[in-house]
Amino acid sequence: MPTVYRPWMGYIAALIAGCLTTLTFAPFHLWWLGPVAVALVYVGIHDLTPGQAALRGWCYGFALFASGTSWIYVSIHDYGYTGVPLAVFLTALFAVTLALFYAAPFWLYRRFTGPRLACLSFAGLWIASEVARTYLFTGFPWLLLGSAHVDSPLAPLAPLGGVFLLSLVTVLTGTLGADLLLRRRWWALAPLVVLWGLPLLLPAQWTQPRGEPRQVALLQGNLPQLMKWSAEGQRNAVNTYARLTREVPDGTDLIVWPETALPMFESQARPYLERVQTTLPPDAALLTGIVERDAGGYYNAVIGLGNTRGSYRKEHLVPFGEYMPLESLLRGIIAFFDLPMSSFSAGERDQAPIHAAGLTIGTAICYEIIYPDLVASRARRADVLLTVSNDTWFGRSIGPLQHIQMARLRALENGRYVLRGTSNGVTAIIDPQGRVTTRAPQFETTLVSGDVSAMQGETPFTRTGSWPAWLLAGLMLLPGLRRPGPRRDTAR
Template identity: 60%
Template sequence: MRRIFSTNGGGFSSRRSSRQRHPLLGHLMALLAGALTTLTFAPFDLWLLGPLTLAAFLATLQGAGAGRTALRGWLFGVGLFGSGASWVYVSIHTYGNASGVLAAALTLLFIATMALFMLVPALLYRIATPSRLDPLAFAAAWTLGEAFRSWAFTGFPWLFLGSAHVSSPLAPLAPLGGVYLLSFAVALSAGLLYRLIVHHRLWLLAPLAALWALPPLLPTLWATPGGTPVSVALVQGDLPQETKWSDEGRRNAVNTYFRLTRERAADSQLVIWPETALPMLEQQALPYLARVQSTLPADTTLITGIMQRDADGTFYNAVTTLGDQRDEYRKEHLVPFGEYLPLEGLLGPLLDIFNIPMGSVGAGPPDQPPLYANGLELGVAICYEIVYPDLVRQRALNASVLLTVSNDTWFGRSIGPLQHMQMAQLRALENNRYLLRATNNGVTAIVAPDGRITGSIERFEPGVLTGNVQAMTGLTPFTRTGSAPTLGASALLLAAAAVARLRRRQRFGSTL
């Protein structure tokens, strides 16, 4: 084990001659570490592997120059996104109607581009090492790198280290500081583990053990239930995406959702259909929805995802309620290349050449109020929005329950929907809110405020999930403050490590 982690800028040995002869071993180690990190997430859930793979990656950065550090950060990203986001090919080829060759090329381009984000934590760590704060500097650099990835170019907060720990001993950290605090803890564990193995610092066993032993002593629930339980029914139609928007697909959707609602959901106070459950505009769907609502008890509210179009022709991906009170939410954070085209003037003609279809959807306004139904304030996130911790945290500030609707049909039978579900669980835990998740073909689930799934429908089968939820009152520390404290502390730690490195360089005249 010690020889595995004792690479210092090149191969598996710390000797300079070995580094010069075998730099490819370090490159391969970074690539493999990234690929194995995917096993920490759903559906594999080998969360304990995270500190090990990250410690292996950290080993490849020791003594490396800026160029080699950047390359190994990129290779780690290629391994991570190549294995963990391979579902992109399914979305482009199977449902984006691109040829296999073009889909493969675009997927490789996506992986190579996303891997560039891993240069950020690698290079941030380099400017702050070596110093006595090395493990903390690595954790801070990693956390800030994830934050940058969640923001730059609209963000891609997928495969964050902390997302794998919704059920690990670190889970109670989520209500304190969210996914970034979890990622910080995992990266810090990797830094301590590396120094423990390579430098024989046995005293590091104490902080490493404390890092994993103390969180279970913290409270998981900071909010408390209020009011009476509300019965809910989540309807999953499992309709094929390929024919969904055809005339036959529309008829099938209407018949399927009407039948499932009438037979198995009519006794619930809330009936929830998924994103774009009926493949038609709201103006076309309203007569059908009104007919369904008329068959439900007077105190039952039907909620559905629907496409809307304004008078000016702008389309919106929305959620609307039917019943005594009509409310709506329009998706605010859109998916680039899925719902809108970035750099349309530059990329539009290129997509026309390759005959790649592209949606064009407008963004809803910021700070939309929750939906009100049956005494609940529902904070809504449509599909991809649920992966943004601070966006969902803003919804939770004024909501007693979280609601997300999604169409994960685009992922096919890949691991993507299971990763998506895991991130939704973490949003429930971060904010201590029940979370209702209705999807077209899975995973449809009810998540408790502690992140546990209390009920779900298997993927790729129609069904109705019934259960009870309660409004939650009170806010977690994360809901109150968001990610700012964790990111601010990370920035200060990184700055302190950089200053310590500079002082060491001035004192010893090092060529660090």
């Protein structure tokens, strides 16, 4: 590939590309910038040594996470009792570390692949980096490139292959487009037409409603996080959710309270919950997030009242927020490492779905909704998906809007309604095509109601999960692989 920039220009381009990628996600929704960002880091990469390529990848990753996960600062500073300098340092450290997930594949790309069909091998390694980020060290699949496409023309690919297929097509669009425009490789036009034409041929809906719709009400208490666990905060929570429950429209079948709606243990909350249960309409169900405690530890859970059967304990916990890695070393160093309720235990794998108001519900608490294969495993045994969250930790940042965008993609991938109940937004009902049918305003004490249907059938993604997209990405690496040997080219 001809030289387009000097290495230092490529590093600047990579920083710009990382910021552009953030603009593809909510609340900006400029999804078409995704291929542009990929092209910026791809062009000229064959003029670099493996080390220079790694630095370019790191620059991209640092800019992406520094801009796209800036809400980390809000969690650490505003709610983690941490001063500004230390909060800035920890946020920067977070971005610096996650950027290594792009440095490594860029190094591998220059070390083990050549210019033969480079557009394919670059895309394959990009997806490998997203998969690694999803699973290594408990995983962080936030800002996966494909998550931006829930509203783009590529959206019909989500039920076929999930977020990783969307990422793969986005990267291929960038690499093929760069080859077409800069190297005049006209053959690249044909696969571009296929990639963007395929969604037009796919079914609009892979699943079908079963039975009569159910009326659902989602309650949003909007309680201050910093006083939530105080005695006054507990009283406010009890009074707020009891009042909102009394205001639920007649005929409601299912009521949802958000994650840890009542900031107390389930055993402490039981008298209040029993009083609320007496006010429920006949055959109605109420699901609430709550903290359970038993001999095995503390659990972030969802339990039910009324016409319900079963409960759920969160399986995939948030590092630092719900459990402390290297606890013996980190506890007590700074206040952020001593957050309340940061000693949870994980629930068992393969828990049975909750049955409530005639619906079979697959549950994902807060952070779990961003894991595509975890949610698909729940959707295989459920006809509706539920996620409850406490997005108060994100404040007024872009975090809650990115969070609901990923919840919308889970609905689209699995052809299921998603009920999203949150403490202060974004509380919403999402239909099986990923569209928000009704939502509550952020930062208001309110409720929203609407109809949902049990969905029968499975999308291809629900049946298989992500492995077909992973396999396709792996096959794309093969044509470009070469045996490493003495380098004859030098960076220019």
